[in-house]
Amino acid sequence: xxxxEIPTNDLLGQRYQALRKRVRQAEAACGRxxxxxxxxxxxxxxxxxxxxxxxxxxxxxxxxxxxEAEEKIKQLRDLPLEWHFIGRIQSNKTRSIAExxxxxxxxxxxxxxxxxxxxxxxxxxxxxICLQVNTSGETxxxxxxxESLSSLLMDYASLPNxxxxxxxxxxxxxxxxxDMAHPFRLLRSLRDRLxxxxxxxETLSMGxxxxxxxxxxxxxxxxxxxxxxxxxxxxxH
Ligand SMILES: *Cc1c(COP(=O)(O)O)cnc(C)c1O
Numbered sequence: 001x002x003x004x005e006i007p008t009n010d011l012l013g014q015r016y017q018a019l020r021k022r023v024r025q026a027e028a029a030c031g032r033x034x035x036x037x038x039x040x041x042x043x044x045x046x047x048x049x050x051x052x053x054x055x056x057x058x059x060x061x062x063x064x065x066x067x068e069a070e071e072k073i074k075q076l077r078d079l080p081l082e083w084h085f086i087g088r089i090q091s092n093k094t095r096s097i098a099e100x101x102x103x104x105x106x107x108x109x110x111x112x113x114x115x116x117x118x119x120x121x122x123x124x125x126x127x128x129i130c131l132q133v134n135t136s137g138e139t140x141x142x143x144x145x146x147e148s149l150s151s152l153l154m155d156y157a158s159l160p161n162x163x164x165x166x167x168x169x170x171x172x173x174x175x176x177x178x179d180m181a182h183p184f185r186l187l188r189s190l191r192d193r194l195x196x197x198x199x200x201x202e203t204l205s206m207g208x209x210x211x212x213x214x215x216x217x218x219x220x221x222x223x224x225x226x227x228x229x230x231x232x233x234x235x236x237h
Contacts (some may be wrong), residue, residue, distance in 0.1 A: 007024040012052050012230070015098040017230045036216055039084055039205075041226035047075040051227070056078050062086045062105070062224055065213065066093050067146045073100050086168075086224060102126040105168040105205045105224070108143045110155055117159035126163040130205050131156065133190065135183035136172035143169065146190050157199050166203025166221070167191050171211070180211050183237065184218035 020038070024033065027034050040051050041062040050061060050072060059080060062085030063069035073083055077139045084103040097104060098119040107113050107129045121125050131152075134143035144152065156164055167190060171183035184206050195201040207215025207223035215223055 009150045010052075012049065013056055015231065016053060016056055018057065019225060022228070023212065023216065023223070026213040029213075030217045032216065036220060037084075037222045039222050039224045040229055041086065041208075041224050042072070042230070043087075043226065045230050047072045048180065049230060050081075051079070054081060058186050060084060062226075064088075066096055066100075070096060070100060091115065092135060098127060099117050099124075101127065103130070103165070105222075106132045106142070107133040107156075110152060113156055113159055113162060117161040118162035126161050128163050128165045128204055130157075130168040131167050133167050133169050133187055135169045135186045146186060148191065152192055153194060153199065162199065164199065166201040166205065168203075168205035170208075171206075174211075181218055182213040184211075184220065188219045 020073050023036055023038065023126055024034055029038060037060065038058070039060045039062045040053055040058050040142050043062075043064040054076075060082045062084040063072070066087070068087070069083070082103070083101045085097050085101045085106060086105045089097065089104070089106060089109070094112055094115040098116045099121055104116065104127060107116070108131070113129065116129070117125060130194065131149065132143035133149065134141070134145055153181065154219075155164070169187045171180075175178045187204055187206055191204055203221050204219055205222040206218070207220045209225055209228035212220070212223045212225065212228075
């Protein structure tokens, strides 16, 4: 869906094409075929910027802040976009998340998952979810510990209006010469261990603008990219 109104030589278009090339190169470097899904992280960006990117063929968008997302989703209803929630979930916001989004990457509590399943409107397909895993030990609070996951999995899987698609992680910033790939390798091995024919976990949501190469090498199926597409964010949140 190339829109002739929007010149592909503008800055957004240039960044987007450069990023796609970077992804293809990373895939080629580790012998993968070109199958990494690109989630454009559009937090703090305007509906017009999203529209511009959609005109270049991007249709998956990730948002962190619910109120901001609701507004943009409303403004962009005329486009066939797929909306992914990647922010921290608050208990009193689960209903709106269940109503507005197609995917949630940041599920880190069974209590939230139960509410999301109960509040998913019946006319919509099951909500796709990834379980967030804390791969950085004490340095990050968000996500289930790798050890706790196997005993929780069947409880998650029993929730009728959720479809568990896989695992997600946000590594703590790498310090010094620490191995950037380590959290990604951990997530992948966890996925390989927990995935089963009854509960296939095909999704590894990992990799952002600074570390997408390491994530792709370790098997990311969805990378979440903001800055490398849209440029630096002004932090208003
Ligand atoms: C903001 C954000 C991203 C994108 O980060 P960039 O460094 O801008 O690519 C990815 N994942 C999550 C969970 C985020 O909050």
